Amino acid sequence: MTKTAIAGYMFSNESPESADFYREIVDGLSTLPRTIPPKYFYDEEGSRLFESICEQPEYYPTRTEISLLEKHVDDIRVLAGSDCCLVEPGSGSCEKVRLLLDTLRPTVYVPLDISCEHLKSAAAGIAADYPWLDVHAVCTDITSEVSLSFIPAQATPVMFYPGSSIGNFDPEDAVEFLACLAQIAGRGGGLLIGVDRKKDHEILQQAYNDAGGVTAAFNLNLLERANRELDADFNVDAFEHFASYNSAAGRIEMHLISTRKQTVNIDGHCFDFNAGDSIHTENSYKYTDEEFTTLAEQAGFTPCEIWSDSDGLFSLHFLRVS
Ligand code: AVJ
Numbered sequence: 001m002t003k004t005a006i007a008g009y010m011f012s013n014e015s016p017e018s019a020d021f022y023r024e025i026v027d028g029l030s031t032l033p034r035t036i037p038p039k040y041f042y043d044e045e046g047s048r049l050f051e052s053i054c055e056q057p058e059y060y061p062t063r064t065e066i067s068l069l070e071k072h073v074d075d076i077r078v079l080a081g082s083d084c085c086l087v088e089p090g091s092g093s094c095e096k097v098r099l100l101l102d103t104l105r106p107t108v109y110v111p112l113d114i115s116c117e118h119l120k121s122a123a124a125g126i127a128a129d130y131p132w133l134d135v136h137a138v139c140t141d142i143t144s145e146v147s148l149s150f151i152p153a154q155a156t157p158v159m160f161y162p163g164s165s166i167g168n169f170d171p172e173d174a175v176e177f178l179a180c181l182a183q184i185a186g187r188g189g190g191l192l193i194g195v196d197r198k199k200d201h202e203i204l205q206q207a208y209n210d211a212g213g214v215t216a217a218f219n220l221n222l223l224e225r226a227n228r229e230l231d232a233d234f235n236v237d238a239f240e241h242f243a244s245y246n247s248a249a250g251r252i253e254m255h256l257i258s259t260r261k262q263t264v265n266i267d268g269h270c271f272d273f274n275a276g277d278s279i280h281t282e283n284s285y286k287y288t289d290e291e292f293t294t295l296a297e298q299a300g301f302t303p304c305e306i307w308s309d310s311d312g313l314f315s316l317h318f319l320r321v322s
Pocket of ligand 1: 053061163164165166167168207208215282283284
């Protein structure tokens with residue numbers, strides 16, 4: 001683990017990224033259905049593409065959540081309390097938290113992310129723009145164990161998990177992850193979380209098949225990344241982006257589909273594909289408010305407040321550890 005500290009800004013690195021990518025891609029392609037975990041989308045290029053997805057007209061979650069945060073920041077402040085420590089797992093570009101900082105005035109802001117360079121620059125940007133704020137960034141895989149022993153004892157931890165990233169977990173795993181957030185926050189701690197709602201399938205379909213092809217590029221970047229970082233020889237032109245709503249499961253599924261019969265080599269491992277064979281790269285579950293509240297209750301949270309937009313596309317929940 002490496003640590004870098006300047007006044008008011010601290011960075012810790014706990015991420016052994018590349019080795020895990022190699023193991024998980026080889027394991028994921030060795031059994032059917034073939035899978036690659038979505039956390040590997042977010043290398044530098046993937047993080048950049050994700051930010052571009054958020055600006056696409058079809059991708060409503062980001063702008064809808066931003067307007068909810070802006071509209072309800074005073075209510076959020078009341079629920080978060082006057083001495084909170086804001087912890088953001090999967091902080092990405094640290095943009096949304098800016099909507100909260102001036103009003104919440106947390107003692108410490110703790111962004112956690114798997115993409116180290118992206119995290120470093122985003123966290124340093126926050127430290128520079130909010131000189132009164134202590135920023136302690138930790139580069140880590142948030143699905144692994146995270147210890148935040150440096151959080152001041154008197155501060156109330158408030159976990160901030162925007163973007164409906166909870167949708168990447170299967171419901172049982174979501175409960176387990178939420179229970180980890182409850183554990184980090186501790187009794188009386190808070191959780192402010194964005195959840196994408198179930199809705200008209202056409203709206204969902206378009207949000208994951210934008211006309212600009214950015215989501216397709218984001219999906220295909222997984223293969224480019226394997227070629228860049230591992231000794232892989234994916235022919236990226238021989239795979240196609242596919243995203244569709246699976247209404248039985250209540251989730252958008254993203255796949256990469258082989259357009260022809262081909263063999264891919266990854267550092268001596270061979271993987272055969274027929275035309276039409278899929279690599280399942282992401283699930284994005286959609287929840288009614290009732291469904292999500294039930295999951296959160298199973299994880300040890302008590303619901304406090306739910307905000308939604310007038311079209312009912314997205315919901316923002318504040319919960320407290322029971
Ligand atoms: C970051 C997981 C919330 O599921 O909408 C966007 C990722 N994938 N477009 C989502 C994503 C394709 C996004 N999350």
